[in-house]
Amino acid sequence: MGSDEQRRMTTLILGIVFGSAYLISGILQFLSSISIIDDPIGNLPGDVIGGSVMIIISIIFIAGVLSYKKEEGRMRSFLLVGTFLSILYGITQALVTISDQVSDLIGTTEGAGNIIINLSAPSIILCILLIPVGASMLLFTIRGEKR
Amino acid sequence: MDPKPIKVALAGNPNVGKTTLFNELTGENLHVGNWPGVTVEKVIGKKVHKGHNIEIVDLPGTYSLTAYSKDELITRNYIVEEEPDLVLNIIDPTNLGRNLYLTYQLMELQCQMLLAVNMWDLTKDPENAVDLKALSRELDIEAIPTISTTGKGVRELLDAIVRVAGSNPTCKEQIRFNDDIEKEIHKITRALNDWDPGRDHRWMAIKALEGDKQVWDLLKERDLDDRLRELMGEIDPMGMEISITDGRYRQIDNVLAKVKKKVKKKEKISDLIDSVVTNRHLGIPIFLVIIWSIFELTFEFATPFSNLIDMGFGELSTFALEQIQPAWLSSLIGEGIIGGVGAVIIFLPNILVLFFLISLLESSGYMARAAFVMDRVMSKIGLSGKSFIPMVIGFGCNVPAIMATRSIDDRKDRLVTILVNPFVSCGARLPVYILLIGIFFKGSGSMVIFFLYLLGIVVAILSAKLFRVTILKGDPAPFIMELPRYRGPDLRLSIRSTWEKGYQYLKKAGTVILLGSVIMWFLASYSFSLENVDYGSEASMAAAMGKFIVPILAPLGFDWRITVALIFGFVAKEIVVSAMGVLYNVGAEGSTLTERLSSEGSGMTSLNSLSLMVFVLLYVPCLATIGVIKQETGSWGWAIFAIIYTTSIAYLLALIIYQGGLLLGFG
Numbered sequence A: 001m002g003s004d005e006q007r008r009m010t011t012l013i014l015g016i017v018f019g020s021a022y023l024i025s026g027i028l029q030f031l032s033s034i035s036i037i038d039d040p041i042g043n044l045p046g047d048v049i050g051g052s053v054m055i056i057i058s059i060i061f062i063a064g065v066l067s068y069k070k071e072e073g074r075m076r077s078f079l080l081v082g083t084f085l086s087i088l089y090g091i092t093q094a095l096v097t098i099s100d101q102v103s104d105l106i107g108t109t110e111g112a113g114n115i116i117i118n119l120s121a122p123s124i125i126l127c128i129l130l131i132p133v134g135a136s137m138l139l140f141t142i143r144g145e146k147r
Numbered sequence B: 001m002d003p004k005p006i007k008v009a010l011a012g013n014p015n016v017g018k019t020t021l022f023n024e025l026t027g028e029n030l031h032v033g034n035w036p037g038v039t040v041e042k043v044i045g046k047k048v049h050k051g052h053n054i055e056i057v058d059l060p061g062t063y064s065l066t067a068y069s070k071d072e073l074i075t076r077n078y079i080v081e082e083e084p085d086l087v088l089n090i091i092d093p094t095n096l097g098r099n100l101y102l103t104y105q106l107m108e109l110q111c112q113m114l115l116a117v118n119m120w121d122l123t124k125d126p127e128n129a130v131d132l133k134a135l136s137r138e139l140d141i142e143a144i145p146t147i148s149t150t151g152k153g154v155r156e157l158l159d160a161i162v163r164v165a166g167s168n169p170t171c172k173e174q175i176r177f178n179d180d181i182e183k184e185i186h187k188i189t190r191a192l193n194d195w196d197p198g199r200d201h202r203w204m205a206i207k208a209l210e211g212d213k214q215v216w217d218l219l220k221e222r223d224l225d226d227r228l229r230e231l232m233g234e235i236d237p238m239g240m241e242i243s244i245t246d247g248r249y250r251q252i253d254n255v256l257a258k259v260k261k262k263v264k265k266k267e268k269i270s271d272l273i274d275s276v277v278t279n280r281h282l283g284i285p286i287f288l289v290i291i292w293s294i295f296e297l298t299f300e301f302a303t304p305f306s307n308l309i310d311m312g313f314g315e316l317s318t319f320a321l322e323q324i325q326p327a328w329l330s331s332l333i334g335e336g337i338i339g340g341v342g343a344v345i346i347f348l349p350n351i352l353v354l355f356f357l358i359s360l361l362e363s364s365g366y367m368a369r370a371a372f373v374m375d376r377v378m379s380k381i382g383l384s385g386k387s388f389i390p391m392v393i394g395f396g397c398n399v400p401a402i403m404a405t406r407s408i409d410d411r412k413d414r415l416v417t418i419l420v421n422p423f424v425s426c427g428a429r430l431p432v433y434i435l436l437i438g439i440f441f442k443g444s445g446s447m448v449i450f451f452l453y454l455l456g457i458v459v460a461i462l463s464a465k466l467f468r469v470t471i472l473k474g475d476p477a478p479f480i481m482e483l484p485r486y487r488g489p490d491l492r493l494s495i496r497s498t499w500e501k502g503y504q505y506l507k508k509a510g511t512v513i514l515l516g517s518v519i520m521w522f523l524a525s526y527s528f529s530l531e532n533v534d535y536g537s538e539a540s541m542a543a544a545m546g547k548f549i550v551p552i553l554a555p556l557g558f559d560w561r562i563t564v565a566l567i568f569g570f571v572a573k574e575i576v577v578s579a580m581g582v583l584y585n586v587g588a589e590g591s592t593l594t595e596r597l598s599s600e601g602s603g604m605t606s607l608n609s610l611s612l613m614v615f616v617l618l619y620v621p622c623l624a625t626i627g628v629i630k631q632e633t634g635s636w637g638w639a640i641f642a643i644i645y646t647t648s649i650a651y652l653l654a655l656i657i658y659q660g661g662l663l664l665g666f667g
């Protein structure tokens, strides 16, 4: 990454983009799980807590964005933790989706739905996008520590 | 040679290298270790230096000098009562602020002091650099740099000991608190000096203002307490204690500003992450998200594997019932053993996932942060954060959790922590939840499990509060803990520990639970006159026993089969599941326990299964836990109290849930 200012802007933009992405999909997932809105694609997992989790993640990103006036490191720390939770939640969601399919296969449950659609849940897509972001932030921070 | 030895006391925070320095100073070989309690005994070493006899006492490592913990009391009582010629305060320059907190408290005792700034080798790092001259000037105490691991500076230190101990006590620099506090301190000091002449009472005055229990006891012994209370009038001791602590920290900040070089702090990844995960507002939501993910994986992800095992046992049971002769043996194996033991083994995948994730979390270093975050909540309602670590261990099993309370010094804190630990939902209760949730709460499974675990913690915390204001009155000791560095997940370690837990689970299934299942089968197959009756029918002993007690449990929505299962669950909570596996086997060949429970005839509904889960969560701790409560509290009284208390709470909450649910039209 380039100069301090560039790095600061990068962190800020990442925070804004992922903060709003998680906020919007969190709210959608929450509302669809309590049947206030319809889920047109069918890729929103129907649990209330999942939606709340995404909203909490978005709050962490946004808290980072709001601290942009302080050091860049502080803003990055929010992003790091937010990213960690996003990845944790995304992986959880993906594993649960896969295990639902397994249940379908062995016939203990029915109607797990289309695996592709289920795996395109916002939390999983955002998690995939965040893995490289998180990894590069982590590497960068560790390298800064060694210097 | 000087006949009277110079008495020197070594004081310092834990881990400053005190033991190592003690060995260097005295030449005696002591065991150096991190284990708490290594220096709790009084250890004395002797040294002759330049014709002077020096006698060195190693005091316990402490962060402070309050009356809250054993170690701190030992330290300050020694200094006050034995009046050593010199207190050698060892400080760690990499943690100067925290170390100076003790230094200032030692200074308040107005003893002759000398500083050893140990680990001087680490001050090469600009972040740890300390301006020794400025430090010495600010505190008005001579400071000697040492490296106790190499013995560097020890000779100079011995020289200084002889020099300083022989000099006249100087009036050391003291903290000036803010004017309001100083006024009070002066007033009290003067009064105490009048009442009890011959010594200076500033330290006692400060401690009295802080509401220090031991000092007030001492005042009472001298019949001064009522007079002093009158003099002090309307002072809020809590507020005072906080302002005084605050005053010390402010002073320390001033000193730090003068002795530490300003370096741009390097970003440490641990600090970066900690600033967020221990954030006042975000700390708890982050903790909840992590715990919820663990339950989601434990329940949702592991379930198909459990179902596969379940189906396997179903087949096996059918095979046994159809192929084995004579009939009683086929029933023993098919219904008793496979039904009972199988019902428990089914949940092995869930147990493995749960323990794997918990061990990942533990080894990452996050658990210490969770305890730190929870301490804020718990201290608000008067509990020590130290109690939280045993709670986390209790997620696995309450027995080691209760043993882990040994690290809590304060007797009452420890007792409270032991008594509430059984409410923390251990791994043995998980099979009960998963069995019932899989049938009656499909789709919201992890939410229900999450709710149950949370309920356990909430009941534990509220009970602790209740004990604290009734049978075990008092305030908790303050909680200081070091946050270890974060580490990447150690897969090998986690897999090994998971394997061990899984092995223990299977071993339990093969021993206690096997035995329980056989007994259960026997009780369900025979009447009291030992006649073979229809399996699990109303004529069996099990039914007779259950029916005898069921009137008590019926208001919770339980029938006789659940009642029997619960009685046997006292031995080990998994037995509730295995007993249900045996008892619900009635006339339903080949189907799985899940299918049998969800059928109309089982009498189970989502309402009474919720009531059952709450009851299982909270009622009597298992036999092993009761044993360890007896062992750790040293009394059967507390063990029996725990049995009665937990069961009463369980009954009450299950009653509220079941009857409340009926009133609201569920069930």
Ligand SMILES: Nc1nc2c(ncn2[C@@H]2O[C@H](COP(=O)(O)OP(=O)(O)O)[C@@H](O)[C@H]2O)c(=O)[nH]1
Binding pocket: B012, B013, B014, B015, B016, B017, B018, B019, B020, B021, B032, B033, B034, B061, B118, B119, B120, B121, B122, B146, B147, B148, B149, B150
């Ligand atoms: N780098 C460095 N490490 C030290 C020094 N003195 C002690 N240690 C280390 O600090 C740790 C704690 O030492 P110990 O004597 O047990 O501390 P105590 O708890 O204060 O008694 C040990 O691992 C020592 O090897 C020192 O001067 N420099």
